[in-house]
Amino acid sequence: MSNALARLALSAYRWAGFGLYPVMGPYLAFRAAKGKEERGRRRERFGHASVERPAGPLVWFHAASVGETNAVTPLIREVRRRGINVVLTTGTTTSARVARDRLGDTVIHQYVPLDLKPAISRFLDHWHPDLAVMAESEIWPMTILELGARHIAQVLVNGRMSDRSFARWKKRPAIADALFEKFALVVAQSEADAERFRTLGALPVLVSGNLKVDTDAPPHDPAALAAYRSQIGDRMTWAAISTFEGEEAAAGAVHRLLSERTGLLTVVVPRHPERADAIEETLVGQGLKVARRTRNDTITAETDILLGDTIGEMGLYLRLTEIAFVGRSLFGEGGQNPLEPAMLGCAVLSGPNVQNFRESYQRLAKSGSARMVRDVEMLAKGVAYLLTHDDIRRKMIEAGQDSIQEMRGALVETVRSLEPYLNPLTVKARLHPREA
Template sequence: MSSAVFLPVYRAAARGLAPFSGVFLWRRGRNGKEDIKRIGERRGRASQPRPQGRLAWLHGASVGEGLALLPLVGRLIAKGFHVLVTTGTVTSARILAQRLPEGATHQFAPLDAPAFIERFLDHWRPDLFILAESEIWPNTICAVHARNIPITLVNARLSPRSFERWRRLPGFISALLGKIDLCLAQSRDDAARLLQLGAPRVDAIGNLKYDVDAPPADPARLDELARQIGPRPIWIAASTHPGEEALAFQAHKALAARFPRLLTVLAPRHPHRGPDIVAEAEAAGLEAALRSRGEPIRPSTQVYVGDTIGELGLFYRLSSVIFMGKSLAGEGGQNPIEPAKLGSAILHGPHIGNFLDVYGALDSQGGAIRVADANALARQLEALFTDPALLRRTAEESRRIVGELGGATDKIMLALEHYIAHMIVSRPEAF
């Protein structure tokens, strides 16, 4: 099939499948992947009224993309916009509910079917549409463009692998990118790939994630956990994926002779795995406690599983030694910027393809340490526990590096302000 006709075929297929979306969403809801009470939002039915005045619609796929948009949310509110933020996951909805400021609203993004998108747009009538990273949904882009609503892609990134896939459909991707008014990329390489695929206006701005505030923590909960832990040596394995918990247990047991009071805190990327992780720890001969059950950290507790949503900021503040998951047993890594902002020494595995720039900066300047396996993880933990100067230096470097890499929000707002001013003159119907 010619790539030039792939777009109308895709649109027709999405239109034909829309009537079956109820069954699809219900099954996802049964598996915890949809909020049953808000499934109507996925079909374009708003659960809240549209506020008066100008409205900017910002969309990010999941937790990381949604949080990266927070600096823009505050700046747009200050410019007189109400901000609608859409994401596609239950976890992102729960976290954004805690962190969105007054003047911003969250909704689940409608599925990419023409009827759902049109229903969504009829209700919300956005004046500006801002997409994060690589969320290029064909029907959404076409519907928004057809209504003369300006479209901006911010924090845009396109990996070499994705670039090669899109090159096989040059007519399809160029038709979509041609409807995006402005692409603001994370790096020059991302910008170059977007230009080659047909984006008409591209600039390299930087990564918004460096400007996101460190995640909050409830002071009372933090004090209570700190009291339970006391002076024990502690490290955090954050956003872990299947297979990495077993490696954490291996590292713990390797260190136990030297540090018999060691506490390992696990914060899995998918909290519903908490009970299984506790069972795995106990099978490995370790005494474990589960946060969602209200189980305290006792002097005999060796593993504490933080299987809650929105409490990473709490766990990051319990220790200055953080291992970032999806990097030993997963692919792509997890974002280390938030713990780095809190002054943490970062450990990570080799699989960090989604965050090469930030890990490259941290590793090269001493703010992070790469480990290859559980034995290497244990060795680096021991080095940090026994050398306070090394721990302090690594933590200070991580905070300094991410601080110096910030500033993308100012550049994006400058580009948006100039662009919006031009749009008001040339396309007043959009405003």
Template structure:
């Protein structure tokens, strides 16, 4: 009976997707007008390929956005080193730009097809992947079922499941079992994530840790020194990965602290640079003096705010400060990962809304490596305290880096779990190269 209910629900989901197909082009055009899609590539959302499929073994990797893409970069490099082809799909303009800048033509990038039957089937018919690796919590029923029908192994990497998502799936446990049982393997960040996936029907579950703990964000030395010279000895702090509402909070903090530190510099790095026009309008309306990294501008003596409106430069922004507020935690929900700023050498401040990274923050709080703030006034107080007490700031930085390093090793463990799936593809790639040489 449960199987029948699950199949009826999936049929309804599939049918709804088919009904909505007519609305996809205007929807994508509307998103493109807001900077959330590349209009010239919207066919990819319907499964139409815009790149040539290379011959030989191919792995489909998927990362939703910039954070997940960054987490997959070291894994992509290892797979490419084994001469296995990759088609990497992402869901945002910013992540597409990051892939282009990092990999160039070494792999194929496509926007992920919408979870509509015809789009997913068209994508799979063209790319014919030998293995599908999906990052974090991208659970899309049509993709999962279509891969299972074709008997293509699919593995969830760096898997996590928030409280809200877990409860939602739990209410539809009969459907969850049909979906999660299709995964060949689920490689989780924490024991709690593993327990949840097991409860929802995943047959094979492992724990490897968080891939983001193995990321050391790069920064170009010349550019870093250029900005450091421009900033000089000015006191500064950063609000990174901010979401709507948090940029103005950071600006209010700047105004509060400027009474005590007239030469204060605030660095604001929005999570989605396509929002920059709206952010600029708000800052101008409040008479803040700002410069933009995307225009090659550097802070002058009168600059209040450095806007980090570029992709792939987080390593630069974090190395310009020793204090970082991590966004989507005051005005947003779920928070962002503190591991990257901790490894870059910043004392961590965050709002209370960190459900997506609760276990990570628990480790940080246990080691006095992060502090929680409830609003912009409290944030201003914490920034002031850390500016006034460098010894405490240094202690938090050291503890944060040590905590982040203790959580590392996920890449090595993940690669070990993936070896049985990668070895046949590596062998096929080697044979293909040998045939080419002797052809």
């Protein structure tokens, strides 16, 4: 595709946005009815601010969902420590709750505006950010173009590029170049990610490591943890977390294979808790007794499965076990983040499909803290082996925590990379402290 065709395609995208704008109201109302949007804050998705802009320098951070929000939280705290205002946008109700829990009123939270020119323009007209910082893989054409047109520096931090996304962008090199060249800086998670961003036209590109390693351990409710541990007693446990369709049934099959010998309790935490009713039906159909977190069911001696059908409580579920299978890897595609279970003292098991977190798994596998399984039968054997070999399980856990410690440092590198953009704002905030 030529540069002229790329400009034409992006212009068509812009005008298509104008056409879609009037019908987005009913669409967001439909999402709100399903609990995917906050009813009272839908106007924010059209760029309408719910609060006034504070005086002084301001950085716009965008984090799509929970993982990205957790990843940039320490970076946001560093920016706030300098007296610089922050408006944080997220795309899900869950990430909004995480932002509130972790950052409180130290930042202004808004839902991210739709990637349509009227919404983006309205958002930027109100907030006038001095810098825009996007997390991981947030590439929204109209947002990038509007920031570029206003000469607002935009930086991608903790950047990653999946196999699928890279292949898709490579088919449209002129469009990729027109967008990625707009980034003032890309700070990538790995050298492999960095090379992909460079190939697509981003310059300069630096490597920091993964910000998720430098985050705090996932929080938990101590009272809930104590209650569950009391109910579980001395039963053996394992967890299947961030599961996708098919993997909950696999966890049920593993439980049935092992429970008679071990008196096992299996913890299942789906990636999308709204599937909980269907998951429970599947597990009950396998002859298993299910306790659900949302019902506050008591775990009894007859309970086979604790279904963790809540959001934001991974820290609770992982503290109930020392063995964690990480989903979207047997029946899904791309994998899920293995760092949290390693951080919280779990031996990690995973299926082979972990393309989106390849480097993290490579680091953990090399240290001996993560093992890959091909299928359900191999998963059952892996869980059984770790349940019955305390020394091997303990070595995996220790290796995982050592690996996490070795991988830390991404926050320092990211802050160092951002200094040319943050230093002038820091000076401005200090010169006008009442405005910041």
